[in-house]
Amino acid sequence: MASSQHPSSIADREPMLRVENLQTAFFTDKEVIRACDGVSFDIKPGETVGVVGESGSGKSVTARSIMGLIKSPGRILDGSIQFKGEELTTKSEKEYRQIRGGDIAMVFQDPLTSLNPVYSVGNQIKEALRLHQGLTGTEATKEAINLLEAVGIPDAGRRVREYPHEFSGGMRQRAVIAMALACDPELLICDEPTTALDVTIQAQILELLDELQEERDLAIMFITHDMGVIAEIADRVNVMYAGEIVESAPVVELFENPRHPYTRGLLRSIPGNNPDADRLVTIEGDVPTPNEPATYCRFAPRCPEAFDSCDKVHPVPVAVNDDSEDHAAACLLYPEDVSQSEAIDVHRNAATESEDEL
Ligand code: SF4
Structure with a gap:
């Protein structure tokens, strides 16, 4: 957690959970909803990874996929979920029952x-x-x-x-x-555990999780739509939008240097972050339902920085610049230390490579 007592050695540890290119979809009569579309991230022992985004961004489906709780008409189409080196996506329901509520628990x-x-x-x-x-x-x-x-x-x-x-x-x-x-458990997945509570109780629960993590060296995946809660609890943050992780960075870096236009919008919409604004700042529009393969930026219709290529090239997560291995954004504006056309090529080539692998 983002607390002073947190061991600084976390960065050197091997990941306990490794999610790679997770694709979880729901099949309805009318469409295929790609609730998780190529989600990749790690969690290390003793680390709290916050997952933030609006409703419908795929946060809870990611958690349920890890827990083996995706039921028909949904299923995991592709990708890998490894817990302490063991692949979970191939486990039977009986094997999963041992893991669920054992090594991994959910609140x-x-x-x-x-x-x-x-x-x-x-x-x-x-x-x-x-x-x-x-x-x-x-x-x-x-x-x-x-x-x-x-x-x-x-x-x-x-x-x-x-x-x-x-x-x-x-x-x-x-x-x-x-x-x-x-x-x-060694990994605790918390899905909006404080959303229904008033702020004082919320603060107490966050403090409790902090203490428990320190005592037990728990890894925590903490899902919320609340950036204020993320600031309190997370070491690292994954920002989700329409089934994809669009930005990932250590918590302080994300708040001080948000790069993806969506993350910037989320931070601007925190009450109090814009004291000069007459009204609360919002991101216009809604999260789209990801119901077709992404061949463009799904945030483009709401993005104040969108340009022509955003409708034609799907951005993949890339380091925001040469100095920031630990800070990635899925946006055609990055890497920021190359020309715009070179940056677009980076994304276009990555998309072609992943198509070739299919
Ligand atoms: S790729 Fe384009 S539309 Fe998408 S977030 Fe970046 S600038 Fe905005």
Whole structure:
């Protein structure tokens, strides 16, 4: 996380999760929706990677693809998801069940979708402990109480017997995080876990995740549409738009030097970032449904910097300049240290190469 205690050695570590050219599509009678269209990124142990974008950008589909939760009419068409060197896309549902809630756990936006109203919170945590750590009886009860304490639930010995409806919204989300930790995961995927909470509780949950990460060396993939939350929590940020990652950079670099016109628009639209503006700044238009192979820039209809080639060449992620290996943007304006026609050729050639590979 973007906190001072974070180990500086993360950059030298090998990725724990490696997603390469992930293509996940949904097949309807009318069209094929390419919800994830060539998504590639890594997550290292102890690192928090934020994934940000508007609704419909493909953030949650990326997470669900990693978790093996894509159901018909959707499926993974191509690409690779490797977790600690093991390919996940070829796993059977039975094998995936071991991974899900084991090595990789997920926390959703609405804690009520993860909690069963007819079982006590403690019993639900104990069930996860039984399945993934083989604990039962008093041992499991003791560990459930420990976990509730670890996520900051006061009077955990009593609350372990209570039901989800007896918990407040913030406490429920803490309980869901405790359930996820019961599986002792190495990677925690959080899909908008604080969106339904008020800002004070949101800050507490972000702090909790920060502490848990430091104690357990957790890798975290944190999905949100909120740039303010990203600034708080992420080490690295992937900005998604219409099924693609359009910019990727360490968090401070992204906020100080956003390069993709979409990222710039997102940052401009944070309330307070434009004190002189009479009205809130927005990005006009909507995220398009990615329902055809990208042969052009999908952001072009909304881009204030669009030019002729943007309708004809599909931009791929490239280093923004020679000095920034760690900062990539999928935009024809980059690499910025070559002429515009050379930059366009870089993207055109990359698109041709990937077509040849198919
Ligand atoms: S490729 Fe063109 S339309 Fe797309 S973001 Fe860059 S400038 Fe804008």
